[in-house]
Amino acid sequence: MRVGTVREIKDHEYRVGLTPESVRELxxxxxxxxxxxxxxxxxxxxDRDYEAAGATISPDAKAIFAQCELVVKVKEPQxxxxxxxxxxxxxxTYLHLAPDPEQTADLVRSGVTAIAYETVTGPGNALPLLKPMSxxxxRMSVQAxxxxxxxxHGGRGVLLGGVPGVMPGKVAVIGxxxxGFNAAQVAVGMGADVTILDRDPAALERLGTHFESRAKTRFSNRANLAASVAEADLVIGAVLVPGAAAPQLVTRDMLATMKPGAVLVDVAIDQGGCFETSHPTTHSNPTFIVEGIVHYCVANMPGAVARTSTYALNNVTLxxxxxxxxxxxxxxxxxDPHLAAGLNVHAGHVTYEAVARELGYEFKPLAEVF
Structure with a gap:
């Protein structure tokens, strides 16, 4: 088969679909x-590294889209x-279609067969192609x-780890x-006062066992969520509903209860965001302020650490x-039924139920595709 990969053109996106090592395998x-x-x-x-691995170098993307049967990318096609x-x-590639009706319409119109990394499954309902970027x-969410x-940058002027005699910053991780686990690891490592919220008792037990007294866990109901957000200096939105739009858990009204200059980092922004006031931002212009609260909503955060991210991604996609x-x-x-779960669009039809439901398309089951 003729396989192609193109240079990513999303703002400050430096990852690439195939490494030279992956090319050599193919x-x-x-x-x-x-x-x-x-x-x-x-x-x-x-280019010389890719040529040494056996690749043909194309001067632009046009020939690759025109000639290659399989196109491997990182981010959704622009x-x-x-x-x-x-x-x-x-x-x-990653698609994240549920909050993106324009992309979905274009893919349906094109007739392409589009398989999304983020909905490919694994044993135990895992999402192995999403996991490394998650x-x-x-980890980056706490740095950001x-x-x-x-x-x-518009923030409160709080050092998360504090110093002797001064209390550390408070971090609330939603999900x-x-x-959420990786965010909490970094926040705990920085010395912050960390609370993790989740609705799954098994997840809370697992997190409590892992972090012991280094982080607190809290059941995520409306009252506990509101209280945690109001207390926090930094809130990390780490909510995921596979393939579907993220629920908007932090409302605009909650911003009035927060400390001026507190920060929201919405890692769920690829799926529409879990804060009502979120909208996608870029590495060029990563933040905006609403009601005195700083919002960081970069939709391709791992692109900033492209080498680490690309190799981690290729390990699971290759x-x-x-x-x-x-x-x-x-x-x-x-x-492979796990790979089959990644099929989102095929020959003018939406083949992933959550996307079809979210955007009002007729759902075509895999049995009909096959």
């Missing part, structure tokens, strides 16, 4: 790989990229929040999944890329 299995010139520069990989997708082509984003708390290249999309999905 070419070693007899597949042809095309890489857009400069695609790997953000991770320190030159409007100019979506215009180049075509029927019969397979797109394998780990990165969770700590920076936003600095006075020159105890992969993002086996699926190889299967699609070896068997074709249909054979690969029929052989």
């Amino acid at each position: 070419t070693g299995h007899g597949h042809e790989v095309w890489v857009e010139s400069g695609a790997g520069l953000g991770i320190g990989a030159s 409007p100019g990229e979506r215009a180049q997708l075509r029927e019969g082509q397979v797109l394998f 780990q990165v984003a969770g 929040g700590a920076t936003a708390l600095q006075k020159e 105890g999944g992969v993002v 086996p699926h890329v190889l299967q699609i290249a070896e068997r074709g999309w249909k054979g690969a999905l029929q052989a």
Whole structure:
């Protein structure tokens, strides 16, 4: 199969769909790989590195979209990229369609077969292709929040770890999944006063056992959520409903109860955000202020640490890329129900139920696709 990867064009997105090592694996299995010139520069990989791995270097993305049967990316295709997708082509990348009706409409119109990293499953309802980026984003969220708390960025001027004789900052982490766990780890490591909220008693027990007295756990009902947000210097939104829009748990009214200059970091922004006042921002302009509260809502946080993120992502995506290249999309999905869960759009139909429900499309089940 001819497999291609292009240079990401989202604002300050430096990750790349395939590393030179992944290219070498694909070419070693007899597949042809095309890489857009400069695609790997953000991770320190030159065109020469890709050529040494067996890739053909394309001067631009146009030829890759026109000639490659499988296009492997990182972020959702931007409007100019979506215009180049075509029927019969397979797109394998993060999509986050539920809060993005324009992208969904374009993918449906193109006829492309679009498989989303974020809905590919694993044993025990895990999301193995989302997990490494959730780990990165969770850890980065506290770094970003700590920076936003600095006075020159509009924050309260609070050092999360405090100093002897001065209390540490208070961090509320909403959601105890992969993002929340990793955020709490970093916040605890910085010496902050950390509270993790979740609705799952098993998750709270697991978190309590892991952190012991270093972090507090709290059941996430309306009263506890409101109280935790009001007390916090930094709130991390780490809520996930797989494939669906995130619930907006922190309302605009809650902002009035918060300390002026407190910070909200919305890691759920890819899925629409879990704060009512959130809207996507970029690494170029990462924050905005509403009611005196600093909001950090960068939709591609892991892109800032592109090398770490790209290699972590390729570790989990490459086996699926190889299967699609070896068997074709249909054979690969029929052989692996976990990969099949990643199919979001196919031949003009929405094939992921949560997206169809959220955006008002008729849902086409996988049985009908096959």
